[in-house]
Amino acid sequence: MPKNEIKIIEVKQNIFAENEKAADELRKHLKKEKTFMVNLMSSPGAGKTTILLRTIEMLKDEMKIGVMEADIDASIDAEKIAATGTKSIQIHTGGMCHMDAGMTREGLNELGIEDLDLVVLENVGNLVCPAEFDTGASCNVMILSVPEGDDKPLKYPLMFQVCDLVLINKIDAKSIFDFDDEAVVRRIHDRNPNTEILFISAKTGEGFNKWCDWLRNRVKEWQK
C-alpha cells in the first residue's frame, strides 16, 4: 500500500508543476483579453447552477457573460444556462474529479472569449480534488450551503485556503438546520484570513446585491 501511495505522489508532483505553468499562462491570456474568469467550486448540490442563473439575470445587461459547465456526465446544467440566452458549453471530464488548466483552456477555446467580460467555470461538485488544481482562473469562489453544516472548513481545509470568496448559500433554510454563522466565519478565517465571506440565498435573492457588487468590482479591476 505505501508503494501505491508513493507512486501517486510522484506523478502528482509532476502534474502539479506542469499545471501551474499552464495556469499562469492562461491567466495572462485572460488578462490580455480583458476577460475575468471565476472558478466556482462546491459540494454536489450546494447551489452552483441556481446561483449562476440568478447572477446572470442581474448582470446580463451590463456585461457579456459566458459559462462552462464541467460535469462527469449529463448536460442538464448547461441546458438550464443556455435557456437564459447565455453563451455556454458543457465539458464532460470523462470520470475526472476536477478541472485542470489544460482542460480549462480547451473549454475556453471552444467557448470563445473575445467578446466576453466574465466567464464562470462551474467545476465538478467536489470539495477535495478541484482545490488542488489551479485552473488558470482570475479568482476562486466556493459555495458552502447551510444544510452541509458549519464544520466543513475543519474537514476540507485546502478548499477554504485557496478561495478568494466563500458564498454561504441556502440561508433561507436556517430555520431547520443547526448552523452557527460565527463558528463558520471563525473556522474559514482560521484557514485563510484573507477570504471574504458573503451570506446569500439563491432561492430568495438575499445577499445577491453584495455578491454582484463583488463581481462588478473584480471585473472592473481586471479590465483596467
Added chain:
Amino acid sequence: MPKNEIKIIEVKQNIFAENEKAADELRKHLKKEKTFMVNLMSSPGAGKTTILLRTIEMLKDEMKIGVMEADIDASIDAEKIAATGTKSIQIHTGGMCHMDAGMTREGLNELGIEDLDLVVLENVGNLVCPAEFDTGASCNVMILSVPEGDDKPLKYPLMFQVCDLVLINKIDAKSIFDFDDEAVVRRIHDRNPNTEILFISAKTGEGFNKWCDWLRNRVKEWQK
C-alpha cells in the same frame, strides 16, 4: 495536457488492479472473522455521522459495532462516535480524496475486528473518487440528502452504480426543497436496477426501522 491525462490513466490502471486484489483478500478476511463491513459514502454534509449515531443507538445492544472515520483533516466525527462508547478510530488520509483497500486494512488492524459484528467505514465526503476504489467492504451504501437535489444520479453515475443501497436522507426538509421522489428512484435505477433505496431522516428517525432491518439481515447473512 493530453500527455498529463495519459500519465494519470496508466498509473491509475495499475493501482486499480492492485487495489482490487487487495480488496478481495480483505473481504475474505472479513468473512472468515464474521465481521460485516459497510463502506458508507456521500457528499460532504449529507449526514453520515448523524445517521451513524442513531444507528448505533438502535443496534448497540444486539451487535458489537466499530467505526472508522476517514477524513482529510480534523477528528470531530470520531470524537462524536467515541462519546457513545463505540469502538472507533480516526483515519487521516493526508489530502487523499478516497480510501483504498490498503488504507482500509491498516485501519482495521488498528481498530481490531476480532470481537466485532459490524464495522462502518465513513469514507471521505466525495461523490467522485471513493466510487472508483473498492475498499474491501462487504457492501457499499451511499447517502443522498434532499437539499442536494434529485439530479445527482445523472451527474455522478459511478457512485450510484457501485452502491447496494442508497439512503435518501433529510426527508424532514422536503417542505422547503424541490425534490421529486419518483424521479430520483427512476434515475438511480437507470444507473443500477439492483440498488435498494430507503427514505430516511436522521433528525426524526423516520425510516430507521427499515434501515436497521436491512443491516441486521445483511450481518446475519454474512455470519452464516
